[in-house]
Amino acid sequence: MTRVLIRADAAIDIGAGHVARCLALAGALRDRGARVSFACADRPGHMMDAVRAGGFACNALPVMPEDADAAATARLARDADRVIVDHYDLGAAWEAAMSVPVMTIDDVGRDHRCDILLDQNLGAAAADYADRVPADALLLIGPDHALLRPDFERARDAALTARRDRAARRLLVTMGGTDPGDTTGWALDALAGHPPAAALDLTVVLGPAAPHLDAVRIRVEAWPGPARLLVGTDRMAALMAEADLAVGAAGSTSWERCCLGLPAATLAWADNQRGIARALDRAGAARAVAQDDAALRGAVDTLLDDDARAAMTAAAAALCDGQGAGRVADVILARTARGAAA
16 A cells, blocks of 8 residues: 655645645545545644545644754655655755655746656646756646546536536636635625626635635625625535636636636736736636736626637636546556555
């Protein structure tokens, strides 16, 4: 049995995306017979309860400098066959301190000491990591490797079929689990006075650690049409399948929307999301918008056009089929087994 330790954090300031995508990968590894555990720092907004609820052991770490974190994680990894790290504050020096092979999940082209590197983003290229990883490192690049839970793949065919002849009525707004800058509140303010809003059935999703949750709740209650706020839902695949258009952050949820062909206006509330938003816009899979009221209203108007929405659905669905976690898990297990046999 292959034993894998995943080092990833969630927090109010960094969001939930790192842990969420690692949970998807952990599930795919477990389905293939691996034993997976996590190590997460005890930061405000951590997702350790969600990790444990998913059936995975989770080691709580204090917030430490990189070298101390590396030493603590290396001790936890003594019985592991592989470490997976998804963390912007832990880099090549941290990876070099591990005594077992390391897979790194990255989005921004940093230096690494790993034997597998995953960058699931559209527009990423192997050239981004030239001379940044060991020569024999295996690169997994692009949204074919996007780490989604299996419920997105299961919902895909029905969602794409339902979109063919459905008028736009349901709007989904989701800016990530924590949305520290309250982009959700801004979007609702920008759209509430826009005439089409009264005809849109609104669903807003936030995590329980979102710092502006109460303010968003007030805005949802004031929405001119039907509206609901869901906190900490585990039904994102169903919600995206039911929605006709979305306003969302250009993070990991971009690939969930693409898998289900959900037309979206995307905003980058973190620096690492800007490239994703631009690449999706160039591919016709979403509309990238600045945090400007008129720009957001114009993007929503575009998404209300049946032909534009159909074209965006097709472009988005072509980018991601929802099978990435399984593909990555197969690579990890095969590579780890070859290393153990060498």
